[in-house]
Amino acid sequence: MNRRKFLKNSAIITSLIPSLGFAKSTNRNHFIMPPKPFEYFIKEGKIKGGKILIIGGIHGNEPGGYKASDILINTEIKKGIVAILPRSNPESIFTFKRGYNGDMNRKFASISKKDADYYKVNSIKNFISDFKPDVILSLHDGYGYYNKHNNQWGESIVIDEKIYNNIPLFQTASFVSNYLKKEGFNIPIHNTKTSEKNSHHKEQRMSLTYYALTHHNIPAFCIEGSKQSSLKRTTTIHLLAIKKFFELYNIEINPSFEYLISNLDKLLEPKKTKIIAYINNNKKLISKSEIIKVPKNSEIKFEVSNNRGGGVIPKHVNINYHSFFYRYNLDFIVKNDNISEYLFKII
Ligand SMILES: [Zn+2]
Structure with missing residues (x-):
């Protein structure tokens, strides 16, 4: 990745952060x-493998995503390259709101320079262009349970299309969903059919995953825990889904996901x-x-x-x-x- 170019861009954008004086x-x-500042971590293994970008915390009231991201930052990558943006929306995390400045996941199609989220959204977009991952995982904790009510998003894997430009989103998500089922978690696939003319989810055209798919041809998935589940369960679902994606994209970590999941109580303990x-x-x-x-x-x-x-x-x-x-x-x-x-x- 062109780190210098990226940092230069970030520095210019910093001046747009509002300041009252x-x-x-x-x-x-x-x-x-x-x-x-725009927080990102790039971890590269000694052995060549795939390239994954993990994005947590777009929605501030969905802690499973940013806690799972944070845990991965402390693990060693043995094979492949992993980039992690653990807390892409800190104002919303600190205030525990979906969006302190409105829904940031509706700002990827276009955003005004005056928008308080401009710097963050633009930084994520620049990061995707520079890093060029093989796949993007956007971590969320949706409301409720998709397997009980199909108008709720919690505990699902969200894809924009079954197949987009020959990218087999449904097939990939199926491997992950089937694996989670084997592990005792019923996490079905929610296809929003975003680009269809009569889509029920046209709002997803403004989302991060749709942006990655349509602007960069990069497969992108939302992993949804649930706001109604415990933080431990939600983080477990995120880590298990990431584990399967890592397997599919040829990435290995140390310690193992099993170790991380069995030590979650300790890993989720808040630091003062x-x-x-x-x-x-x-x-x-x-x-x-x-x-x-x-x-x-x-x-x-x-x-x-x-911390x-x-x-x-x-x-x-x-x-x-x-x-x-x-x-x-x-x-x-x-x-x-x-x-x-x-x-x-x-x-
Ligand atoms: Zn969300």
């Missing part, structure tokens, strides 16, 4: 939030988030609820000190803002992905 400020504190605040350049570590008194007209810059899913968001301010001025007392919520860990207050 005023040249003059009286009795207002200036807050600078931790950056939310610590925040470093620079209050007028004086460093302060925040690791629990507290009230922090600052002089008027302070500059307060936050950093996340440890990948960690973050901090202001309680009553648009969280798209990287930088803003605020006159009154303000609460901040320390996050571990969608989990709120503790609050602190700046007065």
